[in-house]
Amino acid sequence: MIGIDTLLAWGATYKKVTAGETIFSERQQCIFYHQLAGGSVRWVDINDEGKEFIHDFIQPGECFGEFPLFDDSPYASSAIANENSVVIRLHKSSFLQLLKEEPEIHFEFDKMLTQRLRFKFLLLKELACADSEHRISILIDYFKQSKKNICPKCNQIKLTRQQIADMTGLRVETVIRSMRHLHEKGEIKILKGKVYCKAI
Amino acid sequence: MIGIDTLLAWGATYKKVTAGETIFSERQQCIFYHQLAGGSVRWVDINDEGKEFIHDFIQPGECFGEFPLFDDSPYASSAIANENSVVIRLHKSSFLQLLKEEPEIHFEFDKMLTQRLRFKFLLLKELACADSEHRISILIDYFKQSKKNICPKCNQIKLTRQQIADMTGLRVETVIRSMRHLHEKGEIKILKGKVYCKAI
């Protein structure tokens, strides 16, 4: 999101996190702006029954956990490292000052917030109204568009059925069956269990 | 959101819309910042089968259709007047200039975007994971918190079962049955078909 040089100039520091480590969690107070420098982070909610709902996967360059920077409430969900990762952190007050002095970056930030809202709007409508196959298609389309979790060379979708289930609210078995059906309809391709989407 | 005086000083104008009128619709290009001055507007998506999914009800003072102001894409959904209403409109370019010159308002705006994202995050998790009763409870809680569509004196929920269905992706019959059950469990009160929630 924000250039690394800019962040460092404003006093940001690097922090290493190990696979499975929780970077921040629900209801916790917020002190830092977070941006991923390397690795992979997932953005999750744990519901009352202990089931994970995955909101998104964060890629290097993207920021995460930005809600409390603006509305002073605690975090709404948790961020967990999928693998060993590196995070750049900037103190909340410095971050807000940065936005104030750099309106261009501020507007870029709004653009990012807006795009996240757009995606949530779309997904919400689909999750609420559509059947399981449709839900999965929509999610794959999103990953295709955002070039997330898809191998740029071979179009392989680098997500397990379980992860897709955790993003759509479906069960693994339902995801497996629906994806088989999508394969039969020719919308995706399954080879030795691996899923490939059509060329972009 | 933004003070009416400020908007008018920047060249905003009033526009009357009649009940049922579409203020803007999906895929349309965006020229104005919109803020509701009076009446009520619903924010909807029409899916492929012609079914409405209601994202939110806009109250006087709230803005709507703000996505395209930041990312230059067309509207993601439509805005339809529920009743005769009055909208204040400001040209996109003036609006962006206003934000640039008034960082306080800009941060207020981010706060609002953030709160909308928070609500979407919450609802998405619940719609994806929870059963019909839980979905309805969550929605009622949201209205209670935001003081929307609830009579401040008698706690009556001023939404039809159909509207609740259109916000949760359920069917009217399911909403009716689930709400009866919530009534039996004592979580809400139904008197002569009207729904009342517990005191806030």
Added chain:
DNA sequence: TACACCATATGACAATAATCATAGCGCAGG
């Protein structure tokens, strides 16, 4: 007051997804 219209209500049945159990496959590590 009577009528019409719209929202609420309810039952019977069908469709879809969840649950549970169990099997098979593929890849990493010894």
Added chain:
DNA sequence: CCTGCGCTATGATTATTGTCATATGGTGTA
């Protein structure tokens, strides 16, 4: 090259919600 673990796969059964048909009730209007 074998072993084990985690992911994928599939069948049988249950539970939930959708669908359709039809009835009741409340509110505003002629």
